[in-house]
Amino acid sequence: MASGSYKRYHVHGFDSRQYLEHYFSDKPDMVFEEDILKFPIENLAKTFTVGHINGDVLVDLSIGSMVHHLYAACEFFKHIIVLKVSDRCILELKRWLDTRTGAFNWGHATKIHVEMEGKSDQLEDKEGKVRSAAQHVVKCDLEKENMTDPIVLPPADCIISAWLLEAICKDQEDYIRYLRKFSGLLKPGGHLLLFGGLDVTYYTVGRDRLSAFTYDEAFARKALAGEGFVIDDCKVKKRTAVSDLTDYKALIFIAAHKEK
Template sequence: MDPCTYKRYHIHGHDPRQYLDHYFSEKAQMVFAEDSLIFPIENLRKTFAAGHIKGGVLLDLSHSSLIHHLYSACEFFKDIIVLKIQDRCIMEVKRWTDKRTGAFHWGHAAKLHVDIEGKSHRVEDKEVKLRSAIQHVVKCDLEKENMTEPIVLPPADCIISVGLLNVISKDQDDYIRYLRKFSGLLKPGGHFILIGCLGVTYFTVGKDKFHAFSYDEEFARKALEGAGFIIDDCKVKKRTNVSDLSDYNGVLFIAAHKKY
């Protein structure tokens, strides 16, 4: 398939339930758990446990309808505001937060978090805590100066972004431009946690292939530093699974803070 014919997530959208089933479910045939769930959750837990990332407002700018990465954050922030490009993704997140019938089951991700914390009996408490912390799920347009117009967001203490820059960026210039927009949402000294795929050119949802921007660790580091961030921690995990659903070769975790 010609990469030029790949669909674009923020233009064409995709079925968020199919995406979650492919890459984040607990189904036996879901082979991505080490990369998509375990590696990010372990690093998020270590990062937040250090105690210096906390505050009033956390913004989540992540791909599709992901929430697994917020289980650690909800212990350290009063309010979590989730920003989504696609209406279907908003509906999928709200289906979970409102405990509606048919919501995607994230219990396996909650269990990973509490197991790492050594509190395996607190799965239900963790789910309640996260639902309570997610105060708003808001539609955004990344091309607008105020991406949540007419809503004006408060300056954030922290932003977490999982996979979004991979799928919305056409090239290096796009990546840097979006990264600077994200930085503008943060308070001086605020923290930015980036989780993304390395070396990826496509991902598959159902019968459709979607574009992904391929970059390496060196580029991500330079882009963050150029956008005014100081990198506090960086981890890379090489891909271990076998699947043709996506061609990424590794997963990147970076924790950084915005210069004062």
């Protein structure tokens, strides 16, 4: 199948529960723990703790219905506003936020986080804090000038975006255009915490193969600088997972702030 015929996340959607099962579960054959569970948890915990990043509003613009990247954030922000492009992802996320029967079990990710903090006795407390902070889940249209129209969001102190840009972009112009949209949601001096897969061309969810924008570290750095961001930290982790579900070569984490 040519990459041009692959599905696109924000256009065609995907099975949000299957996505979680493939990449975030605690199943014995789940090979992405080091890359996709631990990498964001460790980097965000360190960034928030030593980077003095905090405030009233954090906006999450990430792929699918994952929550593990919000565990550290809930300690530093009063309100987490989660933006999703599809009703299916919203329903899956709210099933967990509202502790409904059949919600995806994030207990293994919670355990990673609290053990890293040295607070292994606070599993339920950590999940409760995330649920309390992330009560604002809003559907968005990435192509609209105001992507949450008719809702107008307050300027954000911080944005987290995990594995979304490569899923929605077709080319470099798209990447820069969406970065500009993200920047428009931030206060001057606000922070952008960005996770991505480098040199990726596809990822698989169930029977669907979805296309991904291929880029490298140099391009990401140049794009951020071009949109007025100053990079405070950048980490690249070579792939450890052995799987044909997706073909990323490495993962990248960038912490940057918007110049005033």
